[in-house]
Each structure stands twice: as C-alpha cells, then as structure tokens.
Amino acid sequence: MGQLSLNQRAALLSVLMLIVGLLLWEAAIPAQKAVEELTEYERLTGAGEAKAGVPPPSQVLAKAWEQLSDPFYDAGPNDKGIGIQIGYSIYRVLTGYLLAALVAIPFGFLIGMSQVACKAFNPFIQVLRPISPLAWMPLALFIIGDSEASAIFVIFICSIWPMLINTAFGVAGVREDWVNVARTHELGAIKTAFTVILPAAAPTIVTGMRISIGIAWLVIVAAEMLVGGTGIGYYVWNEWNNLDLTSVIFSILMIGVVGMLLDSAFGLLQRRVTYAE
C-alpha cells in the first residue's frame, strides 16, 4: 500500500465505497417469494403480484445496460431512448444558456465599466435574481405561448444572473495598474476591453458561467416535468407515472453524470483562463 500514490489510494477507496454501498442496497431489498412458494390464500389475495418496490442495484444496472446499448431508439412519443431525452435537455439548456451569455457578458461588461450603471442596475438585479426560475413559467407560457420556448426562456432567466453579476464584478475589479498600462500604450477603448480587461476579468467571468451552467442543468429537469413532451425531466416524471422505478433511478444517475460532464467542461475552460499574479 505504501507504494500507491495519493490519487491511487483515493480511487481504491472510492471503488470500495461503491461496492459496499451497492451490496448494502442489494441486501436491503427483500426478495420476492417465488410463485410456487405461495399459499393458495396468498395467490388469491394477489400477494404474488410483482410489487412496485424500490429496485435493487442489479436491476438498475441491467436497465442501464439495456438503455445505454440503444440510447437513440424512437418508438413513439412516450417511448424514446435515453440519449434522445438527454439530447433534448442539453439542446434546451445550451440554447437558453447561450442566449443568456450573449446578453449577460456584454451587459455585465458595460455595468462593470461604469460605477453609475452598476449602482443603478443593482436593485433590479437584486430583486430579480432570487426569483425561482420556475415562477416565471406561467408568465412565460402566457406571453410566449409555446411550451418549448418557455422552457428555454426559463433556462435563459436562471442562467443570466450569475454570469451578469460575475462579469460586472470581474470587470469592475480589474487592477487600475493594468488599465494604466493600456492607457500609457494609447490603446483604444475596444482594444483595451479585449486585450486587457477581458483577459483580466476572464477567471471571474468563467466562474460565473460555470455557476450558471450548473443552475441551468438543475432547472431543466423541473422545467421539463412541467412542460412535458421530451427531455430527461419529462422522462423521469413519465417513468414515475409508469411506476418504473428502475428507470427513475437510472435517469437520476444520468442527470448526475451529464451535470458533472457539463461542469468539468467549464472547469477545463476555467483552468485555461486562470492566471497567477
């Protein structure tokens, strides 16, 4: 054990915890009696029917194998592969998120450059920011009138705030010295913005983007449960209505995995723009 690196030991421990956790889960589910062992009375009262209990991990794994081996099948509106469902969710998240970034980053830049604008917009931002994005849903459905666009709007509205606030904060906090370097080199406003302020504020801006994508992925599940039709959130709710808990657990895990992938993509971006002073 002494030769193993810190990472190897941690990985070993993780695998161990996973195995122990799965075994405990498996053991905690009471086995269903086989039909032959039932008494006449039990059979008549329906005790032998497969009960909708929490499925053991072995079933979930079997489900995962089944789903992941054919993720893109499409057998009608209520029966699509997990890949298609996740694809819909990612499409909505990215559309709403990119629209939010297109608004929040330039706007945050302007707010950050001007103390007056910063103070003037602050009360609006502070009131709008804590609103649960789903609270916008009825209004969005009424005004936009389209459930698909409403879901994207909800993503837009929830991901705009961290990006806006972090961009403004990052831009306002750019060191005076660096701005003075730009000034003494006679850089114009646009050039200063792109060659000095943007790289200086980039770590803060990307942190905001990372928070936003996390929130957007949290919100899409709830939004899709409301609007229905497609998406991973709808899939979870639909499988609950079907009382297919195996699929519910499997899709919960998939939500976690996709969320982690989205976050680590921004983690990579963050590492690229971070600088040491």
Added chain:
Amino acid sequence: MKPYLSIEKLTQRFPDGAGGELTVFEDASFGVEKGEFVVILGHSGCGKSTIMNILAGLAEPTSGVVVMDGQAVRGPSLDRGVVFQNYSLLPWLTTLKNVTFGVAARYPDWSKAKVIDHATEFLAMVGLEGDVIHRKPSQLSGGMRQRVSIARAFANHPKLLLLDEPFGALDALTRGTIQDELLKIWGQMEQTVFMITHDIDEAILLADRILLMTNGPQARVAESVEITIPRPRNRTEIVEHPNYYAIRNHLVQFLGKRSKELAGQPTIAGETNRPETVRIDKTEPQDDPEDTQPALVAVNS
C-alpha cells in the same frame, strides 16, 4: 529657450474631506533637458507620485501646464513611457508578449517578426534571454519582473521615460544589479528619464540632477542639485569621488532638516518659484582650500 520638458506652475489641490481644500503642491516649476536623467527626492506625501502621474497624463493638475518638445501634455501617450513600482506586467501574457504588446502598440506597421526581434533584443539588454522570456511574470522573481518592465519601456523609445520608484519593492542586492542594468541601457539610448526614489545613494548613482521637494502639504520643488560626478559611474568607484559625500551630506541634511523647515511656506504671487540650483564640486579650484564646508554655489535662475 525653453527646456525639452517644461513644468510650469503646476498646482494640485484635493478636497480635504472637511469641506476645504488640501494643496499638495503649488506652482511647481522646473525643466528637464533632452537626454537628461533627473531624479526627484522627497518624503512621502509631498506629491512626487502626483507629479509623476501628471507627467504620464494619468492625472490632471488643478492648474499649470506640462510642455514637452513644444507640445502641451494632455492625457497618456506612447511618447511618455512609464515603469511603475509594482511592475504592472500583464500576468496572463508571457514575458516576451508583455514587451511585444508595447512594441506593437508603438509601431503598428511593423511585421510580427520585427516586433518579436525588437522585443527580444531589449529583453537581452536587461539580461533576459533564452527560455526565461517565455515564462509568465508569476514565474519570475521581483527583480526579473522589473527588468521586463524596464525593457518594455525602453523598447518603445519614448521621448520621456518616467520611473515611479522602480526599485522600491526590491531587496538591496537585486536593486544594485538592476540599477547597473538601467545605467547601461540608459547609456546606450540617450533616453530622457524622470525618476522618483526614496533612496539617496540610488539618486546620486543615476542622476544628472536631483530635484528636492519640501514636505507636503503645500510642497514645492526647493532645490535642484547637480551631480558633479563624471560618467560612466560605477557604484564602487563613485563613493571614492571627492564630491560624493559632499553631495550626499547636502541631500541628507535637506531631507532630514530643511525639507521640514521650508515646508508649508506659501508661494509669493508673481514669483517664478523655480528651484534654486545647487552645485557642489570639490574638484574645482577653490578660493579657500582650507574650507572644509562643501562649496555651495547657489544660483537663482
């Protein structure tokens, strides 16, 4: 004939927070000749940095003008390069790119290769060569960072180079080495330099002339002391020069005593308020060779 750089009746007042005004300095007037190395010495709070920022165009004086090469200074310009105390390198760029960034701004018509060659040449002049120039500033020592900053400033051939306590954050040994580098590069370039420092020995080593400021508020440039030690100078040899300690004592006396005594004297209206020129030279033939006092020749210009 006006000097190359002429500071005329510069006054800076700030609100003092109690409804009144605080005069940092008043009617400061002095000149700097082309190719001259002028150092300004004074206690904290006398407004040295404010004068520097006005010369750089980063701050506006309450009144007065700065004329350089026949043109009034207005706003920052590539004609006036600045080396800041805290180096002010852009931490996300490599050493080389920190210099090419400045060169490309100065010479927008140059090809990329020419910009890189020019920047590399100036980095080599301050002793930065090889792999070092591809490192980020965070991977460099304080002394190396300030070298980059000096290379960036010299590479742009500014008409006036402003050094704002460039060695203030460095340890004494590093400071010595970089002072030598600065002297070497300055000797090759005939660059006009205006520098702030707290360090008397540094001032004597580098300067052609030292401007002495009285304590603030209402500070003024009281004296202009010529450094009558021939160049090229060398830190170990100048201390042997007969003028060295005479000049040094004069500066110490001024900063220790007279800067306080002269402080806060309101300027007389109509006076030009130019600093008194002080020339201390013990190598010149003197009327009374027995006189142990430094020869003080005060000329009111």
